[in-house]
Amino acid sequence: MTIVTKIYGPPGTGKTEKLIRRAMAYIRIGTPIDRIGYFAFTRKAANEAKDRMLKKNPQYKKKQLKYFQTLHSLAFHSLGLREENVMQDYHYNDLGKELSIRVNAKKDADASPYLTCDNEYFQIILKAKEKDIPVWDEFCTGEHSTNVDPDLLKHIEANYNKYKHPDVNNLIDFTDMIHDIVNNPKKIPEFDVVFIDEAQDLSPIQWKLYDILKSKSKNIYLAGDDDQAIYGWAGADVDRFIQEPAKEKVLSKSRRIPKAVQDISEIITARIEGLRATKNYLPRAEEGLCSKINSLENVDLYQNKWLILTRTISRSKEICNLLKVKGLYFENKHQKSYNTKLYKAIINHTKWLNGEKIADTELEDIKEYMGNRELKKDLKWFECFDNASAEDKIYIRLLLSYKEKLSEEARIKVSTIHAAKGGECENVILVLDNAKKIREATTKSIIKRDEEHRVWYVGCTRAKRNLYLMRAKIERKGYQL
Numbered sequence: 393m394t395i396v397t398k399i400y401g402p403p404g405t406g407k408t409e410k411l412i413r414r415a416m417a418y419i420r421i422g423t424p425i426d427r428i429g430y431f432a433f434t435r436k437a438a439n440e441a442k443d444r445m446l447k448k449n450p451q452y453k454k455k456q457l458k459y460f461q462t463l464h465s466l467a468f469h470s471l472g473l474r475e476e477n478v479m480q481d482y483h484y485n486d487l488g489k490e491l492s493i494r495v496n497a498k499k500d501a502d503a504s505p506y507l508t509c510d511n512e513y514f515q516i517i518l519k520a521k522e523k524d525i526p527v528w529d530e531f532c533t534g535e536h537s538t539n540v541d542p543d544l545l546k547h548i549e550a551n552y553n554k555y556k557h558p559d560v561n562n563l564i565d566f567t568d569m570i571h572d573i574v575n576n577p578k579k580i581p582e583f584d585v586v587f588i589d590e591a592q593d594l595s596p597i598q599w600k601l602y603d604i605l606k607s608k609s610k611n612i613y614l615a616g617d618d619d620q621a622i623y624g625w626a627g628a629d630v631d632r633f634i635q636e637p638a639k640e641k642v643l644s645k646s647r648r649i650p651k652a653v654q655d656i657s658e659i660i661t662a663r664i665e666g667l668r669a670t671k672n673y674l675p676r677a678e679e680g681l682c683s684k685i686n687s688l689e690n691v692d693l694y695q696n697k698w699l700i701l702t703r704t705i706s707r708s709k710e711i712c713n714l715l716k717v718k719g720l721y722f723e724n725k726h727q728k729s730y731n732t733k734l735y736k737a738i739i740n741h742t743k744w745l746n747g748e749k750i751a752d753t754e755l756e757d758i759k760e761y762m763g764n765r766e767l768k769k770d771l772k773w774f775e776c777f778d779n780a781s782a783e784d785k786i787y788i789r790l791l792l793s794y795k796e797k798l799s800e801e802a803r804i805k806v807s808t809i810h811a812a813k814g815g816e817c818e819n820v821i822l823v824l825d826n827a828k829k830i831r832e833a834t835t836k837s838i839i840k841r842d843e844e845h846r847v848w849y850v851g852c853t854r855a856k857r858n859l860y861l862m863r864a865k866i867e868r869k870g871y872q873l
Contacts, residue, residue, distance in 0.1 A: 394606050398591075398638035399615040402673040403657075403853035404648025404816065407615040408437070411587045412444050414613060418585050425452060429459045429583040429605065431466065433590035437814065438462050441589070459583070463598055467569035470579045479556065479565040484509060487555050491548060506626040507566070512540055513548045515625075521567040522595035522627030535837060537829075570597045577604045585611040592616035595627040614638065618669050619661050620850050622810060624843040634669050642671050648816055650680025653855045656873065660849045666842045681858040684873075691821065691860060693720055694794070698804045699817035701851045703871070704827045711806050711823065719790030722804035725811070730791060731784045734777070735798060737761050738788065741773045809851040820855035822848070823862045824870040831869065848873070 401407025415428055430445075432438040442460040446452060459466070468478070481497040488495025488511065497509040509515055520530035527549050531542060556563040564572070573580060574597065586605050588594075591614040594602060606612050614636065621630035649657070654675040661668070685691060693715075702708045708724065715722050715729065722729045740754040744767065758767070761777040768776070774785050791798060805817070834841040848871050852859060864870020
């Protein structure tokens with residue numbers, strides 16, 4: 393019989409570190425490393441767990457920790473799939489063009505294994521697959537807009553399956569991987585112990601894979617926090633996590649959250665109407681700060697480190713534009729805010745002006761921005777880089793005038809709440825604006841409403857010291873805190 397242990401890890405309590413230590417304990421009693429399965433929700437989290445394990449166990453090579461991965465990677469390797477056969481975001485966009493419908497699909501493997509797509513038809517199809525139910529049944533839940541045409545939905549589903557067919561493009565999507573491995577359980581390896589991090593985000597089809605892993609393992613550890621379950625839109629089943637029979641342990645001390653942030657986070661969790669596990673944890677001794685602000689002008693962004701969180705991608709873009717106007721260096725989606733190619737050409741041009749030797753390739757980079765101009769010692773880069781946009785030149789000049797260290801990691805990061813899950817920062821600005829479709833959805837469904845509370849809970853609990861709640865542009869259209 394498999395022994396199941398469930399570890400509830402509120403924000404900053406170190407649930408990943410707890411799992412790593414448990415894995416270390418199994419190694420000490422002689423468990424072979426290839427009999428330990430450690431599965432994280434994202435590729436980034438899996439790699440971080442692998443790196444921690446290697447640091448604590450230098451006797452191992454990276455390739456020996458082959459089962460420190462995501463569930464999708466387990467399916468991919470167990471099924472013997474090839475990268476070129478995996479559906480990517482551009483495939484969805486191409487299919488949309490074929491069907492004459494707008495599909496803006498994006499995949500960020502670091503943030504989550506789920507595809508974000510602003511086309512509601514594909515949202516229904518992909519969610520149905522995660523929930524392991526027919527597409528029509530998902531449509532009939534009534535959780536989608538009334539604008540969805542059922543006949544068009546059937547048409548798109550049929551063409552989606554045709555597009556992936558072995559005789560057409562021979563493609564498989566991420567959910568297909570899980571379905572296929574669930575239907576081929578003999579291909580799943582046996583383990584002495586299995587660890588699954590962020591288990592609250594597993595979808596019904598992923599829970600079926602979990603059931604198979606449980607049947608093939610002696611011990612299994614589930615770690616997560618139902619209050620941080622924010623992937624219901626993709627079909628995640630947080631109730632299954634809460635209800636899974638297991639020995640339970642709550643990590644009771646946060647190394648991240650100060651008292652002021654905990655207080656505001658508890659206001660949010662108290663609003664959850666559905667199933668919720670009871671968990672109490674102690675904050676850090678530091679009081680911290682939770683303050684409401686009207687705009688970015690109310691804080692000094694020119695000092696210290698900042699994480700600016702938004703509910704939607706469109707609001708993130710607005711924040712990025714504001715920061716550029718202020719001449720601030722930041723990162724968004726792992727990308728630096730300035731034109732890195734232009735900056736490289738500027739550095740090389742400065743070297744050339746100073747009489748330093750530069751490579752031929754560096755010279756070509758300079759000339760690319762100069763157009764038909766000749767290199768002259770009496771012209772600065774912004775006077776002769778005609779092929780650079782005025783916006784890029786103005787912004788980089790501002791950054792340089794403020795002596796921003798552009799070669800280093802930015803002090804300011806802009807992110808959606810979903811993409812920032814697992815992250816933290818000394819100073820967090822939580823922008824309370826909400827999208828109309830999100831507000832409308834929460835009025836119709838307790839499930840949607842609960843998930844929305846959880847999203848804002850995740851946002852608040854990224855703060856290690858100071859939390860600033862930035863009021864919505866129109867108060868009644870924002871999340872109320």
